Amino acid sequence: MTFGEQPAxxxxxxxxxRKIVDGSLPPHARLPSQARIREEYGVSDTVALEARKVLMAEGLVEGRSGSGTYVREQPVPRRVARAGYRTGGASTPFRQEQSDPGTRGTWESGSEQTGAPTEIAKRLxxxxxxxxxxxxYVFRDAGEVMMLSTSWEPLAVTGRTPVMLPEEGPLGGSGVVDRMAAIDVVVDNVVEEVGARPGLAEELLLLGGVPGHVVLVIGRTYYASGRAVETADVVVPADRYRLAYHLPVR
Known part of the structure; x- marks a missing residue:
């Protein structure tokens, strides 16, 4: 193979x-069979199979048991604006949106005490x-699961205080900054790291994805005078979200 050539x-x-993108193969249309691809493009069965695998890995098509492979309807990416901390109880990008008119978001949560895993301990x-x-947390928009989040707070900071449970008590659901302020811990810095990886099986089961689908992971940590007081992983489907950061110039 010379420079610039592609594998078959x-x-x-x-x-x-290209046919999927330009509408020649519209959503819900059946993808040509392996035999049809082999004949149309003059390639082997192995090449035809690998080509189909590429499209499946990209999320453009999906297999239906006993029926064939079909073009998936592509979601319109939803913009999530990140512009620093906003008061009023919002603790994640998704929950910030729920205060806006016209949104139909709901969420559920569950808290438990546990030992910090090695990576989380390092972050904290x-x-x-x-x-x-x-x-x-499991966040839904119009009933559809759209975002997952897991947060960890050191009980050395919040234990035996009114804010020990993030979603319960007098400041339940108020967000990290407001909750920490209530126990005289002043959050002054937030760090976010954004990455992408294949979704875990349990994540994709909730998010409605298929094996191989990519998720965006926002690793967020709140600090008070250099001490980490909360860290969280926010997981969103990469094909449904675009993260937009608005950063002030000082």
Whole structure:
């Protein structure tokens, strides 16, 4: 293969992708069979199969048991604006949106005490196994699961205080900054790291994705005078969200 040439399976996948994008193969249309791809493009069964696998991995098509492979209807990405902390109880990008008119978001959560896993302990600056409050969130828009989040707070900071449970008590659901302020902990810095990875099986089961679908992960940590007081992972489907950051110039 010379420079610039594509493997045959990528060439076939590229042509089929073009037909999907330009509407020649509209949503819910059946993808040509493996035999049809082999004949139309003059390739082997192996090449035809690999081309179909590429389109499935990209989320453009989906297999239906006993029926064939069909073009998926592509969601319109939803914009999530990130512009720093906003008062009024919002603790995640999704929950901030729910205060806006016209949104139909709901969420559920559950908290439990547990030992900090090694990676979470590193983010919080504590020893692995130290006690933390872990809270898991499932966010829905019009009933459809759109976002997952898991947060960890060191019980050395919040234990035996009125804000120990993030979603219960007098400041339940008020957001990290307001809750910490109530126990005289002043949050002065927030760090977010955004990455992408294949979704875990349990995540995709909730989010309605298929194996191989990519998710965006926002790793967010709140600090008070250099001490981490909360860290969280927010997981969103990469094909449904675009993160838009608005950062002031100082």
């Amino acid at each position: 399976y990528l060439r076939v996948a590229g042509d089929l992708r 600056g504590i020893e692995p196994g130290e006690r933390v409050m872990r809270t898991r």
